[in-house]
Amino acid sequence: MSNSPLPRLFRGALLTSALFTATVQAQDYPPAIQSLEQQGVKVVDSFDAPGGMTGYVGEMQGRSLAFYLTPDGRHVIVGTLLDEEGNNLSAASIQELIEGPKFAEAWPQLEDSNWVQDGSSDADTIIYTFTDPNCPYCYRFRQQAEPWIAAGKVQLRHILVGILKEDSLTKAATILGSENPEEALHDHQASYQQGGIEVDRKLVSAARMDVKANNRLMQELGLRATPSTLYKDDEGKVMMVQGLPNPQALERMMGPKP
Structure with a gap:
């Protein structure tokens, strides 16, 4: 982990924060997404994203993140996706697909x-x-x-x-x-x-x-x-x-x- 470039990507605030190119074959996900799995990312779900991209949400060391497969299927962009009004689309996807279900399941633990x-x-x-x-x-x-x-x-x-x-x-x-x-x-x-x-x-x-x-x-x-x-x-x-x-x-x- 300490030699992986991925932790630095979390500091990116824009969609262009990083690109990963596929080098391995995937069974359940495209090769570019598989490359993230090999770096320790647990893919949780996928969704339709703007610009012909496919969005994914996942977790790494307990931290949630969003990433986007480009239309050519060869690159994945890790970072925050903003719309033209500055709305954080990545945060909304993370809340809906990861944090909402996780914290709903954890609510009884909070009570106890x-x-x-x-x-x-x-x-x-x-x-x-x-x-x-x-x-x-x-x-x-x-x-x-x-x-x-x-x-x-x-x-x-x-x-x-x-x-x-x-x-x-x-x-x-x-x-x-x-x-x-x-x-x-x-x-x-x-x-x-x-x-x-x-x-x-x-x-x-x-x-x-x-x-x-x-x-x-x-x-x-x-x-x-x-x-x-x-x-x-x-x-x-x-x-x-x-x-x-x-x-x-x-x-x-x-x-x-x-």
Whole structure:
């Protein structure tokens, strides 16, 4: 893997990011697609793409990607396909064919994970978010969500992880192991700019393995940033937003702002 050019292609933002030429015969896919499989790509599905191309979606080391077979069948382009209005067609295909089904299947795992309730038990909207206590974007996301939580419309379920800093795990375990985790989470949020919750070694000992289980779940789902947030849209489809949501994404997740 370390000698493969493929990881560099993920950094491409345009359709012209790379070309691969076929060198082997394929049984189930054209030779150019087979060349990607030999580099570790798991092909998940195919679809009709613009310009006479055939689109494919796949995964590599838990990361989703889209690639496109040219009409001559001899080359495959790996990268992001944009339309004339700048819409990301690759992201839409990945969401529909890979991430949507994967996260829908994972929803029961989120329900059974070690999370902290943040908001009313009667809230109509349940949102799971992977939260690292040292993550500034998690802190800002919670601030953004406050109007919906205060209005009783949204319940955030923080799946606490410890991945960013040396004391992330111990802070997460202190919150998760507290007698009242929701109150501990709020205390941490209130004191975040001063360093957050004070680590309690007894609580860490009790909840360390729960935090590590959350870390594993995040890794298994291929999520690499906090916050990573999963919710159900109006049609019941499981959607994922990685990083700090923009205002439009917030309303898609939580509904109109109270």
